[in-house]
Amino acid sequence: xxxxxxxxxxxxxxxxxxxxxxxxxxxxxxxxxxxxxxxxxxxxxxxxxxxxxxxxxxxxxxxxxxxxxxxxxxxxxxxxxxxxxxxxxxxxxxxxxxxxxxxxxxxxxxxxxxxxxxxxxxxxxxxxxxxxxxxxxxxxxxxxxxxxxxxxxxxxxxxxxxxxxxxxxxxxxxxxxxxxxxxxxxxxxxxxxxxxxxxxxxxxxxxxxxxxxxxxxxxxxxxxxxxxxxxxxxxxxxxxxxxxxxxxxxxxxxxxxxxxxxxxxxxxxxxxxxxxxxxxxxxxxxxxxxxxxxxxxxxxxxxxxxxxxxxxxxxxxxxxxxxxxxxxxxxxxxxxxxxxxxxxxxxxxxxxxxxxxxxxxxxxxxxxxxxxxxxxxxxxxxxxxxxxxxxxxxxxxxxxxxxxxxxxxxxxxxxxxxxxxxxxxxxxxxxxxxxxxxxxxxxxxxxxxxxxxxxxxxx
Amino acid sequence: xxxxxxxxxxxxxxxxxxxxxxxxxxxxxxxxxxxxxxxxxxxxxxxxxxxxxxxxxxxxxxxxxxxxxxxxxxxxxxxxxxxxxxxxxxxxxxxxxxxxxxxxxxxxxxxxxxxxxxxxxxxxxxxxxxxxxxxxxxxxxxxxxxxxxxxxxxxxxxxxxxxxxxxxxxxxxxxxxxxxxxxxxxxxxxxxxxxxxxxxxxxxxxxxxxxxxxxxxxxxxxxxxxxxxxxxxxxxxxxxxxxxxxxxxxxxxxxxxxxxxxxxxxxxxxxxxxxxxxxxxxxxxxxxxxxxxxxxxxxxxxxxxxxxxxxxxxxxxxxxxxxxxxxxxxxxxxxxxxxxxxxxxxxxxxxxxxxxxxxxxxxxxxxxxxxxxxxxxxxxxxxxxxxxxxxxxxxxxxxxxxxxxxxxxxxxxxxxxxxxxxxxxxxxxxxxxxxxxxxxxxxxxxxxxxxxxxxxxxx
Numbered sequence: 001x002x003x004x005x006x007x008x009x010x011x012x013x014x015x016x017x018x019x020x021x022x023x024x025x026x027x028x029x030x031x032x033x034x035x036x037x038x039x040x041x042x043x044x045x046x047x048x049x050x051x052x053x054x055x056x057x058x059x060x061x062x063x064x065x066x067x068x069x070x071x072x073x074x075x076x077x078x079x080x081x082x083x084x085x086x087x088x089x090x091x092x093x094x095x096x097x098x099x100x101x102x103x104x105x106x107x108x109x110x111x112x113x114x115x116x117x118x119x120x121x122x123x124x125x126x127x128x129x130x131x132x133x134x135x136x137x138x139x140x141x142x143x144x145x146x147x148x149x150x151x152x153x154x155x156x157x158x159x160x161x162x163x164x165x166x167x168x169x170x171x172x173x174x175x176x177x178x179x180x181x182x183x184x185x186x187x188x189x190x191x192x193x194x195x196x197x198x199x200x201x202x203x204x205x206x207x208x209x210x211x212x213x214x215x216x217x218x219x220x221x222x223x224x225x226x227x228x229x230x231x232x233x234x235x236x237x238x239x240x241x242x243x244x245x246x247x248x249x250x251x252x253x254x255x256x257x258x259x260x261x262x263x264x265x266x267x268x269x270x271x272x273x274x275x276x277x278x279x280x281x282x283x284x285x286x287x288x289x290x291x292x293x294x295x296x297x298x299x300x301x302x303x304x305x306x307x308x309x310x311x312x313x314x315x316x317x318x319x320x321x322x323x324x325x326x327x328x329x330x331x332x333x334x335x336x337x338x339x340x341x342x343x344x345x346x347x348x349x350x351x352x353x354x355x356x357x358x359x360x361x362x363x364x365x366x367x368x369x370x371x372x373x374x375x376x377x378x379x380x381x382x383x384x385x386x387x388x389x390x391x392x393x394x395x396x397x398x399x400x401x402x403x404x405x406x407x408x409x410x411x412x413x414x415x416x417x418x419x420x421x422x423x424x425x426x427x428x429x430x431x432x433x434x435x436x437x438x439x440x441x442x443x444x445x446x447x448x449x450x451x452x453x454x455x456x457x458x459x
Numbered sequence: 460x461x462x463x464x465x466x467x468x469x470x471x472x473x474x475x476x477x478x479x480x481x482x483x484x485x486x487x488x489x490x491x492x493x494x495x496x497x498x499x500x501x502x503x504x505x506x507x508x509x510x511x512x513x514x515x516x517x518x519x520x521x522x523x524x525x526x527x528x529x530x531x532x533x534x535x536x537x538x539x540x541x542x543x544x545x546x547x548x549x550x551x552x553x554x555x556x557x558x559x560x561x562x563x564x565x566x567x568x569x570x571x572x573x574x575x576x577x578x579x580x581x582x583x584x585x586x587x588x589x590x591x592x593x594x595x596x597x598x599x600x601x602x603x604x605x606x607x608x609x610x611x612x613x614x615x616x617x618x619x620x621x622x623x624x625x626x627x628x629x630x631x632x633x634x635x636x637x638x639x640x641x642x643x644x645x646x647x648x649x650x651x652x653x654x655x656x657x658x659x660x661x662x663x664x665x666x667x668x669x670x671x672x673x674x675x676x677x678x679x680x681x682x683x684x685x686x687x688x689x690x691x692x693x694x695x696x697x698x699x700x701x702x703x704x705x706x707x708x709x710x711x712x713x714x715x716x717x718x719x720x721x722x723x724x725x726x727x728x729x730x731x732x733x734x735x736x737x738x739x740x741x742x743x744x745x746x747x748x749x750x751x752x753x754x755x756x757x758x759x760x761x762x763x764x765x766x767x768x769x770x771x772x773x774x775x776x777x778x779x780x781x782x783x784x785x786x787x788x789x790x791x792x793x794x795x796x797x798x799x800x801x802x803x804x805x806x807x808x809x810x811x812x813x814x815x816x817x818x819x820x821x822x823x824x825x826x827x828x829x830x831x832x833x834x835x836x837x838x839x840x841x842x843x844x845x846x847x848x849x850x851x852x853x854x855x856x857x858x859x860x861x862x863x864x865x866x867x868x869x870x871x872x873x874x875x876x877x878x879x880x881x882x883x884x885x886x887x888x889x890x891x892x893x894x895x896x897x898x899x900x901x902x903x904x905x906x907x908x909x910x911x912x913x914x915x916x917x918x
Contacts, residue, residue: 030613030615031613034612034613035612035613153493153494153887154489154490154493154494156489156835156836156837156891158887191886191887351810351866351868353837376615377615378615378812378839378840380839381837407810407866409810409885409887409888409891410885410888413885426868426869426872427650428612428617428650428868429868429869432615432868
């Protein structure tokens, strides 16, 4: 019994020492982010000096250069560009729609074809694909289909509300086209009732006739829905001239601090450098870009020597193809790289609430064992869940994927719209996110995630 | 052993049933707040139809009437006014200050005397009262003292940062006056660097000469501090004509649903109806007002029959005297009222994070036992801490005090300034706060807080 107690005491004491060490390291990183942090000014520069940066655009090229120069200025061990082929879709200079001669606020969905001139047609409102199929070709043919399923207000997570509506945006055109529709209006994917339409990616099923698809602002979706109740034969128009060009060359931008013990094992973390071509891509995903850069900067600033190689990856083309993420995973596989973990910040620059992990139950429990270290910073979400689009292709290589989870109440207010600008990001919330991200990277570096190659305690 | 297991099984089953019941009740209240909630439109009305409403002002009278009419419209069991004497301080029509002839953005602090015409004097910057005392009368006499201690960026809670600076605002004038200062500039109590100065209450120690005290915007505080480094003899001016008039009659506005089992025992919850005379008092404390009204409304809407009497109190005069809170406690004592608990929402309309309690360890543990019921709504703070200014006077009667804790990163950006307006409140964040508040009231009503008069389990 005495031996057990002694062993327990030793164990607890070691625990206390390790905890104190970790507490101080984490505190130093938060101080570095909050007191003279760089994340907010870096985001200002990305938003104002570069701006919106859709894959294939001159602004995306500018963003690659911006990131490379910035990362080089921090004198990390390595900075390089990884070539990525990206799609090249361009919103046209014509983008108009309306009803009974009255214009509505719209955004062409990314990937949509041109309307090839002005379409005029009656509108059929539906809530989902089942209703569309029930109405069938007889009703749909020659009309514009208006997908108007709204975010479910009861869902606490706005991400869940988005998940419940996003198929209208992605697949609405193909489904409507099968029944002979000539165009598609989609209610913007947002709780916020305003005049700003929200763009986003859509695709076409093979074999269906490609018809144009645009998002209506929530205000105009509500207006149109009301109008159709009293005037169901209202005549709408739609005129967009977006175009898809041949793929272009672009890059993931990568920086590393080389591991001091196991340099051939890698912790990758990042956000995506591209954005939609509206607003400034401030929350989506300028925040993730500057979180990732700041995480590497403050880890370095505290003098911490990482066990593993810490690799900050600014992915290209998350928004409309994920070619950056796919290429990264392919290259990693070809090179036989071993990833300890991959982390992503792509959920905005709002106050951080914690992390979700796509990993084994043991790995999730390992993450949960760090909760008390991060509780002073008001992080409380440590559970199974989504990692991120860019890192998802690493799943095939059994890499645990971890997503930073900022508060999401305001995220879809701005997502893919003209209001996703620097002014809508809060300095301290952004800084807290960067320090939280750095803390999780640090803890994974120090303790691993239980893989056999990872030492389970500090050396 | 079998008996123990059987008893345990029964207990656990009862636990599961009770939990399910509570889960459904809480879910219904969240749905009521989120789907067709009233809190956001009520706040719009309070901010736009009434506006800023400092105690003693015509707008505060209007707010009393607004609240009474609104509460009566919900047909609760009782609505009444409780008379409260309130101070009557009025910001003048002259409010100007500057340095070297260049104007600065200021707000006279509430309670400050008039400058009785334009004061011109040199400025001495200090960080705290110790530095002031070290400089002493020789340096201070005839000058304007500039208290420029900034919020500590390292503190995660902005409330802690505020707590570390607020003595400059409250007591700066008295301390400076003791050394012969002629006026006081105080750096606004905010992290946010902008041109909006933040007012707030100040007082005078008995016996010291009353000198005027004004807040400088953070931008101007930084500008002045920089200027004084290069031009320490810069000449500043200060001209304000605020005035204090005799006390006025006002009211706490109160509504009740009568308890169905123990009607003579009361759960009080509220916010404060008065605000400063700038902005619209949207977060401070319009949010608390509409949270409280909405909590009573949605509890009623779900058909829940409270055990105890649920009393919504909209307190008058929190900002500059707390006479509403003091009067409420005095009346409760005189009447021999028994309070099961008192809850307050006076920390803004931001996304709710949980609750803090000024109570016994057992009561705090009882609150913590409900954490799993509120975890689906992302509430995670359940700990000892501050209740609220308005309910604080009930402490003498051994009433457990509970404060709603919204996220506080943005709170002091707007607090007591021109930007505390309806547009800076987020609809869903406000609604989530109202439902969280209602849930805590419901749980206390159902399970009590362990006082001997409170049945410990459901009947």
